[in-house]
Amino acid sequence: MSSARIQTTLGLVLLAALSVVSPTLAQQDFTLGPDDAWTRETPEPGTPAARILNARKALALGEPERARALATAFLDRFPSAPGRAEMFLVRGDALVEMGDEYDALFDYEAIARQHPGSEVFVQALEREYDIAVAYANGLRRKFFGTIRIIDASEDAQELLIRIQERLPGSRLAEDAGMTLADFYFRRAEMRLAADAYDLFIMNYPRSNRIQKARQRLIQAYMASYRGPRHDASGLRDARRRLQSMQRLRPAAAQRLGAESLIVRIDESEARKLLVTAQWYLSINDPISAEIYIRQVVERHPDTVAALDALRLAPEIISRMPASIAARTPDYRLLAEALLGKSGPEETGVTPRAEPALPQSRDLEPERPVEVNTGEEPAG
Numbered sequence: 001m002s003s004a005r006i007q008t009t010l011g012l013v014l015l016a017a018l019s020v021v022s023p024t025l026a027q028q029d030f031t032l033g034p035d036d037a038w039t040r041e042t043p044e045p046g047t048p049a050a051r052i053l054n055a056r057k058a059l060a061l062g063e064p065e066r067a068r069a070l071a072t073a074f075l076d077r078f079p080s081a082p083g084r085a086e087m088f089l090v091r092g093d094a095l096v097e098m099g100d101e102y103d104a105l106f107d108y109e110a111i112a113r114q115h116p117g118s119e120v121f122v123q124a125l126e127r128e129y130d131i132a133v134a135y136a137n138g139l140r141r142k143f144f145g146t147i148r149i150i151d152a153s154e155d156a157q158e159l160l161i162r163i164q165e166r167l168p169g170s171r172l173a174e175d176a177g178m179t180l181a182d183f184y185f186r187r188a189e190m191r192l193a194a195d196a197y198d199l200f201i202m203n204y205p206r207s208n209r210i211q212k213a214r215q216r217l218i219q220a221y222m223a224s225y226r227g228p229r230h231d232a233s234g235l236r237d238a239r240r241r242l243q244s245m246q247r248l249r250p251a252a253a254q255r256l257g258a259e260s261l262i263v264r265i266d267e268s269e270a271r272k273l274l275v276t277a278q279w280y281l282s283i284n285d286p287i288s289a290e291i292y293i294r295q296v297v298e299r300h301p302d303t304v305a306a307l308d309a310l311r312l313a314p315e316i317i318s319r320m321p322a323s324i325a326a327r328t329p330d331y332r333l334l335a336e337a338l339l340g341k342s343g344p345e346e347t348g349v350t351p352r353a354e355p356a357l358p359q360s361r362d363l364e365p366e367r368p369v370e371v372n373t374g375e376e377p378a379g
Contacts, residue, residue: 048081055090064097085118132159136183190224228275270305286319310335
């Protein structure tokens, strides 16, 4: 084998090895000669290209301190050289190797802000994404460069948001969007998780993780409801999403168990109305209590809360003025229909001649102004 052939073979082996060790070092320029042999273009010593090559070599050979020193010297000496973006990347990678990933973020940010058109722009965002994932998974920042005790969750959120803004529509941005949504979900920040999953669904409708995003969105909406004394907007949002899924994607809705989830939502909404009625009754406002009892029975007749509301109705009616009580529905007949019972002794309400529910709300009293006593349930 000729000497030129041996050199070519060794050069290709070295190129492959350096590609495994460091992606940045593999970016050296090779030219295919007339004899079909790859030749490396070696820059003249002392030039910016030679300095960049030396810094890359040091990093690939496991010498991050030397690589950082070379990159810093280059950046200080050549403030307008064309290879500054590459040197920022080398120094950032060296800092990561040294365990100073937070300091490396300043170099990656310099690339993203000052050199968005450079060849290493995407690589810098990939490095930021890796750091963001580590922070989101619990890695803490160093305190004075020694002990990791500083919470970095806010840094993770900021990085994941920036990546989506800087590289929209890319696979990296998609990964960042899902990572951010999962981060909120794990921390039980359900309103933020719902917003993040909703944004993911809008931005990446063809993603292979779209089904997961839809399921997590509904779970986040439902989990954001903290009980009958708190805001129920999450339940309404979950119901809307489930009903939309039943219409547009019936198979996916069936796999998710949309029907049973809607039953749970009905029960939770009905229980919230019942608790509100009980609160009004506790402050001696039976008229308002009856309004909420009526809503329970009319909107959610198949719930356990509706049965409890019918059992509470006799007490509410007995405390109302007779003229207003006469205009209310016949809760006794409603109780008979739902409970399968008969006889006024079991419901406590005497039947009237016209028991049907009124179709008009003209006679329904206006919803009273809610009084803040410190225990009032949220609307």
